[in-house]
Amino acid sequence: MDTRNQVMMLRQIQQLSFVAVELQLYLDTHPEDQQALALFNSNHTELIQAVRKYEQAYGPMLSYGYSPNMQQCWSWVDSPWPWEIKY
Amino acid sequence: MWVYEKKLQIPVRVSAPDPRMAKYVITQYGGPEGELSASLRYLNMRYTMPTGRAKGVLTDIGTEELAHMEIVATLVYKLIEGAPMEAIKAADLGSHYADHGRSLYWENAAGVPWVAAYVSATDDPVADLHENMAAEQKARAVYENLIHLTDDPQVKDVLRWLREREVVHFQRFGETLMYVEDFMQQKKVF
Amino acid sequence: MRKKADQSSDQNQAKFIGPILNPGQSYYPGTTYPEMELARAYVPIQRMNQLYTPVQALETGTLFPELYRPYPY
Numbered sequence: 001m002d003t004r005n006q007v008m009m010l011r012q013i014q015q016l017s018f019v020a021v022e023l024q025l026y027l028d029t030h031p032e033d034q035q036a037l038a039l040f041n042s043n044h045t046e047l048i049q050a051v052r053k054y055e056q057a058y059g060p061m062l063s064y065g066y067s068p069n070m071q072q073c074w075s076w077v078d079s080p081w082p083w084e085i086k087y
Numbered sequence: 088m089w090v091y092e093k094k095l096q097i098p099v100r101v102s103a104p105d106p107r108m109a110k111y112v113i114t115q116y117g118g119p120e121g122e123l124s125a126s127l128r129y130l131n132m133r134y135t136m137p138t139g140r141a142k143g144v145l146t147d148i149g150t151e152e153l154a155h156m157e158i159v160a161t162l163v164y165k166l167i168e169g170a171p172m173e174a175i176k177a178a179d180l181g182s183h184y185a186d187h188g189r190s191l192y193w194e195n196a197a198g199v200p201w202v203a204a205y206v207s208a209t210d211d212p213v214a215d216l217h218e219n220m221a222a223e224q225k226a227r228a229v230y231e232n233l234i235h236l237t238d239d240p241q242v243k244d245v246l247r248w249l250r251e252r253e254v255v256h257f258q259r260f261g262e263t264l265m266y267v268e269d270f271m272q273q274k275k276v277f
Numbered sequence: 278m279r280k281k282a283d284q285s286s287d288q289n290q291a292k293f294i295g296p297i298l299n300p301g302q303s304y305y306p307g308t309t310y311p312e313m314e315l316a317r318a319y320v321p322i323q324r325m326n327q328l329y330t331p332v333q334a335l336e337t338g339t340l341f342p343e344l345y346r347p348y349p350y
Contacts, residue, residue, distance in 0.1 A: 010094055015331035018096065021151060022340035025255070026325065028143040029262040036325060063091045076093070083161040087098035097335060217318070234350055247348050251338030254346050261320025268317060 003080070007087055009054045013061075016047040089150070096154045097248055100241040101165045106178035108237050109166035110196060115233070115249070116159045117193025117201040120225040126152035128206035128222060132215050138270050141212065144263045145219075148256050155249055160191050162245055213271065216264040220257055227253040 023040040030036060051061055059075030060067035069075060080086075115121040129149030133142045167175070167189050175184055182198055193201035207218055230250035234243050313319065327342055334340045 007098075011098060011335075013094065014097060015335045017092075017094075018335050019331050019340055021096075021147075022255070022334065024147055025144070025151075025259050026323070026340075028140055028147055029259055029266070029322070030325070031140065033325060039328075059093075061093050063093070066090055082093060082095045082157065083099075083164050085095070085098075087100045213317075220318075231348060231350070234348065248338040250348055251346065255339050255341075255344050258320065258323060258344060261318075262322050264318065265320060265322060 003086060006054075006058055007085065009050070009057070010085070013047070013050050013054060016043060016050055019043050020047055089153075092154075095158055095161060096151075097158065097245070099158055099161045099165065099245050101162070102239045102241050104168060104170040104174070105166045105237070105239065105242075106170045106175050106180050108239070108242065109163045110178055110180050110183070111233055111236050112159060112166065112242075112246075113163050113191070113194060114196040115226070115229060116156060116163060116191060118195030118229075119205045120222065120229045121195075121201075122152045122156035122159055122226075123193055123201060124205040125222055125226060126150070126156060127203075128208070129219065131206065132208050132219075135208075135210050136215075136267075137212055138267060140266055141216075141263050144259055148259065151252070151256075155252065158245065158249065162242065163191055166242070212267045213264065216260055216267060219260045220264070223253045223257040223260065226250075227257070 020040065020043055023036055023043065027033065027036050027040060051067075055061055055067055056070055059071055059078055060069050063076070117123055126149045129145045129152065133145035133149065136142050136145060167180075170178075175181065183192065183194070186192070195201075207215075209215055209218075227250050230246050230253065234246045234250070237243060237246075323341065323343065325341070328334075328340050329337060329342060337345050339345055
């Protein structure tokens, strides 16, 4: 199993996703901040790109229809699950 | 509704199994200042908040706390994983093991199960936001206690990260309080 | 915008010197909220400034350097 590449891609997604979370919370209390809004959207584009690349190799990241399943079978149920990943 | 993202919010590593530390860390899973209490508290309060900002902040922080609960669960899981029975018993985890084996469970460091009394909701937005600010401070304090209880640098890293999140959440709830206080003032005038 | 509801009850309050800011603007060390009242809490509203890189942000636990509180114990 090629976990080193998976871990590397996950780390990048975790970074971009975390920026999104921080901006989301900031915007909740600063909804008029145009700079933060622009940053949120550009970060979103980068994040989605990274997620789609990851999903091509390792299966869907989001449940309930927000991610496609690009493998031959339902890879959602594949290991490793998040708490099993060896970082 | 909720969508699940099949990844941890941050990488979680432990240097070695440590059931004794797992027994302490589990308090942030199912204890009074733990992530379950935090997420249920905020997600429950949001239904009757008066402003969109408050509903947004409570929804978003409540959801993030579920992700933190997953991180704490992963820490406990990895600290127990591979530990032999002697280590489990020596760590005073025998009582937990009797009822739950190596499974996780919502309990505090003394094994007392979670209760809804850990969270409150008064329908007074000022009171409720103060409850949330206090909760974030208490969670921060407990993470600091847990950091003192281990020498494992990788475990400390995860606990420090979760602690910093509490600092940021406190700031957001504080800002929300300012806006809610303003809003309540304006309501009185009209 | 804020309406001054109870001017009569403000007579015994100290007047702090500071910029008049609207909700959404922020306060930093050296300034206070004007016309602070008793029996309530105040938290300065953050004003976005520099940001960490995504790598630094994930390391520290926040995107904002002014919210970072290291705990090296």
